Amino acid sequence: MTKVLIVYASDYGNTKKMAEMVASGVESVPDAEGVLKEPEEVTEDEMTSSDAVMVGTPTHMGSPHWRVKQFIDTICSPLWIKDGMIGKVGAVFATGSGFGYAGGGCELAMLALLSNFAEMGMFLVPLPKNTPGFKFGGLQWGPYGRSSGENMEQTGVSEEKLEATKYHGANVARTAAALKAASIFP
Amino acid sequence: MTKVLIVYASDYGNTKKMAEMVASGVESVPDAEGVLKEPEEVTEDEMTSSDAVMVGTPTHMGSPHWRVKQFIDTICSPLWIKDGMIGKVGAVFATGSGFGYAGGGCELAMLALLSNFAEMGMFLVPLPKNTPGFKFGGLQWGPYGRSSGENMEQTGVSEEKLEATKYHGANVARTAAALKAASIFP
Amino acid sequence: MTKVLIVYASDYGNTKKMAEMVASGVESVPDAEGVLKEPEEVTEDEMTSSDAVMVGTPTHMGSPHWRVKQFIDTICSPLWIKDGMIGKVGAVFATGSGFGYAGGGCELAMLALLSNFAEMGMFLVPLPKNTPGFKFGGLQWGPYGRSSGENMEQTGVSEEKLEATKYHGANVARTAAALKAASIFP
Amino acid sequence: MTKVLIVYASDYGNTKKMAEMVASGVESVPDAEGVLKEPEEVTEDEMTSSDAVMVGTPTHMGSPHWRVKQFIDTICSPLWIKDGMIGKVGAVFATGSGFGYAGGGCELAMLALLSNFAEMGMFLVPLPKNTPGFKFGGLQWGPYGRSSGENMEQTGVSEEKLEATKYHGANVARTAAALKAASIFP
Helix, strand or coil: CEEEEEEECCCCCHHHHHHHHHHHHHHCCCCEEEEEECHHHCCHHHHHCCCEEEEEEEEECCEECHHHHHHHHHHHHHHHHCCCCCCCEEEEEEEECCCCCCCCCHHHHHHHHHHHHHHCCCEECCCCCCCCCHHHHEECCEEEEECECCCCCECCCCHHHHHHHHHHHHHHHHHHHHHHCCCCCC | CEEEEEEECCCCCHHHHHHHHHHHHHHCCCCEEEEEECHHHCCHHHHHCCCEEEEEEEEECCEECHHHHHHHHHHHHHHHHCCCCCCCEEEEEEEECCCCCCCCCHHHHHHHHHHHHHHCCCEECCCCCCCCCHHHHEECCEEEEECECCCCCECCCCHHHHHHHHHHHHHHHHHHHHHHCCCCCC | CEEEEEEECCCCCHHHHHHHHHHHHHHCCCCEEEEEECHHHCCHHHHHCCCEEEEEEEEECCEECHHHHHHHHHHHHHHHHCCCCCCCEEEEEEEECCCCCCCCCHHHHHHHHHHHHHHCCCEECCCCCCCCCHHHHEECCEEEEECECCCCCECCCCHHHHHHHHHHHHHHHHHHHHHHCCCCCC | CEEEEEEECCCCCHHHHHHHHHHHHHHCCCCEEEEEECHHHCCHHHHHCCCEEEEEEEEECCEECHHHHHHHHHHHHHHHHCCCCCCCEEEEEEEECCCCCCCCCHHHHHHHHHHHHHHCCCEECCCCCCCCCHHHHEECCEEEEECECCCCCECCCCHHHHHHHHHHHHHHHHHHHHHHCCCCCC
């Protein structure tokens, strides 16, 4: 069984919806299980018993939600010290509701999360541009669900915008399965 | 007279159009002059005689056009060694034609340019979100002109998408005028 | 009077020491006042009554301390919505205690803070490489105080490593004074 | 046979020395081959016939050498359009000779290279902190060889600083072998 832990914070339910789409992608892969948690619910054991971790966040001022950052500082940082996550797989997703035609700051927000995974010695899974739905919500670092319209009014994230998200979950589950069988780091 | 040097590389004319819009913004400010140059045309003297430098680039694989990078390595790097640009003003703009609802990688491309300015000890001018036209092509780091449609087909950059660009040019000219009168760095 | 608000979180006192050095730099400038606050103490009024804001953080997994991020989400984000900080000045500083010869992730941590300032429409002040002390703790984005030795053992931040920090505070105070007299953004 | 293509540009021979160390790490893995190329020597065929690509660069003003960027724009960008590299493995290394205790801008330089790989849909291999030699030249994104002393005088990169580099090459070869057998992306 390949276990993929999906940690998310959500302001208005959009990132939650995206996290559920990630989970459905994970579970579309044979012998893969997706576990959804809010940041405060995650324990070190939950992390070390997973083969992959995916983190999703709204974009707040160009970086992750503070609740996600608190999870990183309090749960991930001690695991970094202990080398507890080396060789597992990491991936990210994000939403955003600021003015958005230029991404609204999602790239640095995603890189902050990927930095956390890289620090822990985890492989990073990108989102290839030929992923179905990429054009409606894809960035190379992961899927992005824009939840507002031209004037920052809340519109929610449509199914169309989240199509790539489901594929991302499945890709991560397959990557974790392939790498857990190998022994990469000395 | 406040001199703003505008350096740009253009693939299909979109970044050039944007650079011209920047220049028109600069020249809307009393006693300000905008000078447009392609990367290969810029000399060290052109740089040191300017009060501000703005650099524009298409987004190529999430970073600037190699011709812009060549300008940075060959013209800016020696000026960095000599501390030749400290206290001047820097700002950026970009275009992009990949799949774009998540910014298409423009944020890191702009940050690469801003890093160059920061290395040279130059003040950085952001793009405030209340700038007219921000919603059609604004990022906090500067204006972004998306030049393609949903399927990456070339559409060019519309006037609407470039409105914020003109304001950016004017903002930079005013900032350079205010700071050249002061003596900030010891 | 030029007011510079200095917001910091500190794990072991190193970032606090750095914040105090920033404040001494601010106060070395005539008619400039430095106000030190921990993240939870800052109000929106404190922000809007300041001419410049400097934020300092330890580097945690390549991004800012979650308490700093909480301040950004709860205090800065509402001010961003209201366009309440446009035209003020922003600058950053950081400490780090991971393995450090390659910066230990401080660059993205600083950029997360600068992103917050840019979103709010604030000018960014770099750290020029000719700043006294730059070689012991300077990055283009601001001063960095490494607080540990080769094996991540806590050593604290020495005066030598913090020399550039004091200059950074003074530079920011002078920049804020020069720009508050001008009217840059339309 | 697992083929790892190692592309590097070098100013004074330090990045070249690092690239050779990477290659020796690759070849320490059974059935793995490392191929060293300067940017201008790489063809699209060379890329598509490789299982992993590693790119190394000096840090120039906080971003990669322009010759590396030219390779990205002219060789990688067309492969991105064609989806020609999806599912392969990417990793990076860098040198730097500016003032360096805060990394000298290597982080954004490495991220520019990783962005290129992510755009092409390639898995990213981090450098775990328990890698031998990490403390002398490791960043989460890859190994970093500082080639100058406190006053930016050229010192070259020592064996000690490059120890982690050799491990990085071996890690990448093993990752590519594990993933080429799998079929991750739909």
